[in-house]
Amino acid sequence: MTDVVWLILSIGALLVGLLAGLVIGLARRRRVDRPAGPTVAALVQRLVHSSHNGIVVLNHFGDVVLHNPRAAELGLVRNHRVDPRAGKAAEVVRETGDPMEIDLSPLAARGRQPEAVLGEVRPLGDGFTAVDAADESDAVRLEATRRDFVANVSHELKTPVGAMALLAEAVLDAADDPPAVKRFTAKILHEATRLGTLVTELIALSRLQGAERLPELNTVEVDAVVREALGRSRLASESTGINIATDTDSCLLVAGDRTLLVTALSNLLENAVAYSPPGSPVSVSRRLVDGFVEIAVTDRGIGIAEDEQQRVFERFYRVDRARSRATGGTGLGLAIVKHVAANHGGEVRLWSKLGTGSTFTLRLPAHGLVTPAQRTTGAPPSSKGIEHSDPAVPVASTDHGGAL
Template identity: 45%
Template sequence: MDWVYRVGLLLAALAFGVAAGMLLARGRRSARATAGTGGADDPRGGRAVDMDEGQPQGKTGLKGLGRRSLDSLRVGVVVLDADDEPVLVNPAARAMGLLRSGGAPGTIAAHPILRTLAGQVRRTGVRREVELDLPRGRAGGASAPLGLHLRAVALNATHVAVEAADVTESHRLARVRRDFVANVSHELKTPIGALQLLAEALLDATELPEPAPDAQSEDLLAARRFAERIHHESARMGRLVNELLELTRLQGAEPLPTPEPVALDWVIAEVIDRTRTTASAKGIDVEYTGPKGATVYGSDSQIATAVTNLVENAIAYSGEDTKVSLAVRPGDDWIEIDVADEGIGIAPHDLDRIFERFYRADQARSRATGGTGLGLAIVKHIATNHGGRVDVSSTLGGGSTFTLRLPARPPESPLPLPAATEIESGATGR
């Protein structure tokens, strides 16, 4: 009976070999068919061939299932090869207008923005994400722009996949919000200015005469206290309105200026000059240490505003007769500006939220300092718009150090991207 067992094993092996050969031949035929005709939505036309072509109807191959899944997505997907030619496009990407007519008749090409992102991903090897508005139609038309969140990822050394999500509605709501804030702020500037002028006039009218009766002196003193309070609060409201307008501009209401070389020597001198009066009132020394001649790229006014806000924040939360240190640390690609204080510090649970608008780590102390709660929000948006970032390290009761990181080289821009809209809504003061 041993020979029967052996013959059975041999027949089983032969059957397995025949089945494997048939499957291999079928796979080669499918591969040749796919290479010759392209996918179901391959930009070069043709049809998709399922991995298990030849199976009875009702059975879906893995490739066909993947193709249908890709086509059913609401996000657009475009895969570009080494020459930035689209080799895979789903219907959502076509509907978003991410394809253009190619140089030759009957050919297509990817949108220039996609080619730019793909080139940056290949050069750096880092995933890129950006939100922007694209005009609809060939001439833009009068319709609202198409808001897209683009995410480019390298699939291998040559191919890059770009995912596009339609965020038009969120961009429209953001624009409505920014326009509302800007309009209200503009309307508030006039009455606030009038209040300040009236408060100053009232202060002049309530000066105490040298020989004055006691009853009249008390009335004048009370009126003067009220006038001083009105002047203080109107000035604070004026700062709040100005910073709201500044934040609205930074969040995309106005186009970003073209990056230019900015001398940090001028920025440091400007910041020290702007904060001299506030620092002297508390006996705080603002000191600078670092090399001279450092240069960053961006907007000189925005960078000066960001560093000024950091120094003013440090002064506001520092005790009298302390020190605020400014330091510059140059690098090949980035330059870091440190602003360190000897103040009250920030609790660990507040570190992740201090850049949010109107966030207050200590409500009572924030009211005492007269801050608007927008200073650090503005710093964050300026850093983001320059392609950098702002970080903070702090010890509760031991002071804080804010680090502003800015590009030391001009940005690579083979093809400029459209003006980006607001990506994050975060931002602000302690």
């Protein structure tokens, strides 16, 4: 072999070696430059564990292969064993290959445990199945509330409408008896007024429930709200011989809707009058406590049992149905008070004892004070913030069992 051939072969081998080294170097550089990160399996594991739903993966024996903490919280997995209802559903899904919905609600819900858990079992292939469960307690409670509300509204509307129909027939039958016609017509007017009040309060309640807080707030004098509410309740109190006593003006201010606040306080006063014996006292007091204006309405009525004190703020709930019917109550007054307070950033509190009486306290964030000079001259009230109790502001008695 000539020297030229050897030279050519050597150069070729050198070029091949250089090319191979270059390729290997580039490959190593790519591997070094590629950022380290989780694998697809690790990402799937993270997804399952971070899911708001309870997820369980079962093998063809029905054993738990994978589950997230939420599945344990919903009671889907206990001691590494799946809920028997989900296990049976998984067997059916493995045989049919079709997804299956299942109710996994706890048999005895206690405390904060979910009340309604709905799930779906899906096939994953090769004998594996997945159970995906969600807490639907809020939706179930909301639907139950909606059904109750529709049933209650239907019942409440049916009563005056049915009474008006019967009274109209009575008027027709007594066409030749003027005194009877007058008596039945007065009853028709009473039922029509009651029906109109019910519809008005239903509309007001629906509007209040649609808003978290009032979008536009005006400066409102608490004393003016009390005076207007007392004016609305005067006829009912005078007809029953009930005297409504008040403390001195407080000069307190709140930010809100005056009409709604007057409606809420009027409802509390009307409730106090309706559930008090004739001639008994009712009082209204105002005070400033830790940056909140408290307007308390206290009566010496029948009182409310402890187990009913939270329910009185529900729509259409009545402590004494017979008395409420007699006074024309709709059962919506306290529900409206509750939502008015919430929409103003406040709350309504209740203290009551059977045979002693009740105190409903409307608590609203304070907005400032109006001075006597401003009230005399008509100047705009101050809207300075108040954070602590002012000793100059009259404080109502907190002894609900004492004399009014």
